[in-house]
Amino acid sequence: MDTTLFSEYIPLKSIEITDRFWRQKQELVRTQVIPYQYEALHDRIDGAEASYSVSNFIKAADIVKKLSNGEDVPVYPADKWHYDEANADECAFHGWVFQDSDVYKWIEAVGYSLSSHPDAVLQKKAEDIIDLICSSQMENGYLDTLYIINNRDGIFSNLKDFHELYCFGHLTEAAISFYNSTGDRRLLNAACRFADLICETFGETKIKGYPGHEIAEMALVKLYDVTLNRQYLETARFFINERGKKPYYYDTVLGRTTVEDNYHYNQAHCEPRHQHEAVGHAVRGVYLYSGMADIAKRYRDDELSTACQKILSNIINRKMYITGGIGSTALGEAFSFDYDLPNDLAYSETCASVGLIFFARRMLEIAPDSDTADTVERALYNTVLSGMSEDGRSFFYANPLEVLPEASHKDERKRHIKPTRQKWFGCACCPPNVARLISSIGEYCCTQNDSTVYIHQYIGAKITSSKGRLEILSDYLSIGKICVRIFPEKEFTLAVRIPKWCDSYTFSHKCEIRNGYAYFKIFDETQIDIQFEISVRMIKCSNRVRANIGKIAVTRGPFIYCLEEVDNGADLQMLSIDKNTSFSLDGQYIIAEGYREKDCESLYETFKEAEKSDVKLKFIPYYKWANRGENEMCVYIRAE
Numbered sequence: 118m119d120t121t122l123f124s125e126y127i128p129l130k131s132i133e134i135t136d137r138f139w140r141q142k143q144e145l146v147r148t149q150v151i152p153y154q155y156e157a158l159h160d161r162i163d164g165a166e167a168s169y170s171v172s173n174f175i176k177a178a179d180i181v182k183k184l185s186n187g188e189d190v191p192v193y194p195a196d197k198w199h200y201d202e203a204n205a206d207e208c209a210f211h212g213w214v215f216q217d218s219d220v221y222k223w224i225e226a227v228g229y230s231l232s233s234h235p236d237a238v239l240q241k242k243a244e245d246i247i248d249l250i251c252s253s254q255m256e257n258g259y260l261d262t263l264y265i266i267n268n269r270d271g272i273f274s275n276l277k278d279f280h281e282l283y284c285f286g287h288l289t290e291a292a293i294s295f296y297n298s299t300g301d302r303r304l305l306n307a308a309c310r311f312a313d314l315i316c317e318t319f320g321e322t323k324i325k326g327y328p329g330h331e332i333a334e335m336a337l338v339k340l341y342d343v344t345l346n347r348q349y350l351e352t353a354r355f356f357i358n359e360r361g362k363k364p365y366y367y368d369t370v371l372g373r374t375t376v377e378d379n380y381h382y383n384q385a386h387c388e389p390r391h392q393h394e395a396v397g398h399a400v401r402g403v404y405l406y407s408g409m410a411d412i413a414k415r416y417r418d419d420e421l422s423t424a425c426q427k428i429l430s431n432i433i434n435r436k437m438y439i440t441g442g443i444g445s446t447a448l449g450e451a452f453s454f455d456y457d458l459p460n461d462l463a464y465s466e467t468c469a470s471v472g473l474i475f476f477a478r479r480m481l482e483i484a485p486d487s488d489t490a491d492t493v494e495r496a497l498y499n500t501v502l503s504g505m506s507e508d509g510r511s512f513f514y515a516n517p518l519e520v521l522p523e524a525s526h527k528d529e530r531k532r533h534i535k536p537t538r539q540k541w542f543g544c545a546c547c548p549p550n551v552a553r554l555i556s557s558i559g560e561y562c563c564t565q566n567d568s569t570v571y572i573h574q575y576i577g578a579k580i581t582s583s584k585g586r587l588e589i590l591s592d593y594l595s596i597g598k599i600c601v602r603i604f605p606e607k608e609f610t611l612a613v614r615i616p617k618w619c620d621s622y623t624f625s626h627k628c629e630i631r632n633g634y635a636y637f638k639i640f641d642e643t644q645i646d647i648q649f650e651i652s653v654r655m656i657k658c659s660n661r662v663r664a665n666i667g668k669i670a671v672t673r674g675p676f677i678y679c680l681e682e683v684d685n686g687a688d689l690q691m692l693s694i695d696k697n698t699s700f701s702l703d704g705q706y707i708i709a710e711g712y713r714e715k716d717c718e719s720l721y722e723t724f725k726e727a728e729k730s731d732v733k734l735k736f737i738p739y740y741k742w743a744n745r746g747e748n749e750m751c752v753y754i755r756a757e
């Protein structure tokens with residue numbers, strides 16, 4: 118590990134987003150998503166699946182109060198992943214075992230939003246919920262409504278399946294976000310009290326367990342960064358080092374001597390430092406890998422860092438859709454085997470791409486690498502943005518690359534493929550994850566160390582760094598042009614990423630090119646102009662991906678494009694693109710020459726060249742699909 122390459126991301130308070138594209142997305146989150154989610158958390162949305170999130174906290178706060186008064190409180194079973202009117206007592210916990218995390222993700226997004234857009238009314242709403250959360254915390258610091266309401270004796274008894282440490286992770290991320298933007302310490306104190314209990318409970322000489330759904334690892338590191346309490350960092354490292362050791366904790370805790378379960382699902386099949394392939398539940402995976410990267414950097418742990426690099430390389434080169442989606446199979450919401458990337462069955466959960474961005478940013482903090490920064494861009498501008506509708510009112514959970522609405526309605530195997538975005542989900546992980554990422558997008562643009570400021574993402578912004586001020590003016594998305602104005606307080610190096618999609622570029626100043634970055638020496642106030650040639654490209658996929666043989670995808674800059682029925686008629690599978698086509702732009706569309714085969718009703722017949730007619734193909738950015746009603750969509754098209 119070359120520690121001279123280590124860098125830190127630039128915190129939100131030092132970066133003001135001025136970019137028109139991203140300001141508009143952040144405004145949508147602020148004005149649509151956050152208020153909508155607030156209503157959803159309170160179960161006030163007609164026709165949406167119930168959340169029960171706030172009502173669980175109300176029940177828990179009541180129980181904590183009764184316990185402190187010495188009153189008897191009933192106990193209910195904590196033995197399922199989901200509880201509702203059909204299977205749970207009215208006074209018991211309701212919803213998914215991880216329901217608390219939805220409230221936390223909402224507060225986290227509010228915190229980020231307040232840092233760029235103060236809003237007293239919104240802040241008051243968050244403060245009221247924080248009061249409720251704090252009054253739900255048990256005297257010993259424990260804070261998870263499932264066990265507080267249902268089974269105080271069962272706390273930490275099923276780390277594999279029930280999500281106490283996962284909810285703790287989201288509590289912590291929310292607390293830090295809200296503290297950073299408002300200075301309000303109440304939720305941070307609650308997170309620290311819960312963290313203290315976790316540190317007292319787990320460790321070498323204590324319970325040798327670890328989270329079933331990872332996130333506590335990276336959350337504890339973040340909490341260490343804020344509080345400098347070393348035990349948080351030590352416990353994060355303990356969770357990572359203990360994971361996957363044999364005999365497996367999840368077996369021994371149940372008195373089992375044999376392996377009874379598939380621990381690949383939880384990335385607990387072997388110790389993380391010996392893992393070299395992305396496996397199991399994709400969101401859990403990228404959250405674990407993020408924590409591993411955090412620990413690798415802070416402890417200068419070469420072996421762990423190498424494991425992270427191999428896993429990231431496995432994802433980028435074998436297991437990622439062209440849209441930056443990961444976790445290709447719905448079975449276990451998981452990574453599949455190498456090159457198994459079906460278009461129409463893709464799971465590609467929005468959260469998994471959000472988590473991939475978390476992981477990639479941490480890897481960039483270990484060493485700048487343009488492939489890694491390209492991956493952030495790919496996931497961000499395609500799968501993550503696709504996760505939210507243009508009006509900010511509906512969301513995708515799965516992000517397929519080919520959709521036939523009839524199949525979604527009639528084929529059980531494609532039940533997870535929704536042809537239109539949904540208002541809300543009972544398991545509502547994705548909408549708040551999109552909200553918190555968009556609201557904190559500034560944290561993913563740049564990193565810096567003693568000598569260098571790195572620009573990884575070209576998002577218009579004003580940045581205050583330890584080396585001076587930077588103003589990034591970006592027309593990157595439309596014409597590939599960026600201007601960086603620099604007002605240095607001392608000499609430093611500016612490094613800017615050269616995106617892999619760009620074959621031709623010009624810089625106004627002399628620079629040195631290394632690892633996909635251009636390095637400029639900055640002595641005085643100056644302006645660097647960057648021009649990336651942004652042409653339409655046809656991209657082919659490895660022929661190991663069986664679904665895409667003979668097909669291409671159309672891209673421009675960071676955007677992957679797709680065809681929709683509303684622009685191109687039904688039966689998109691009958692379309693092909695002329696491989697020698699020229700491309701033109703028409704507003705949001707890319708226009709190309711192509712063909713439509715004549716419809717053939719007979720199921721089998723002697724082969725002959727298909728009759729076809731010339732057509733104009735209209736491609737639209739993938740992230741914009743399904744904003745005009747239910748219709749067919751595909752990313753890949755046959756080329757001939």
Ligand SMILES: [Zn+2]
Pocket residue numbers: 466467468469514545546547548550
């Ligand atoms: Zn999700």
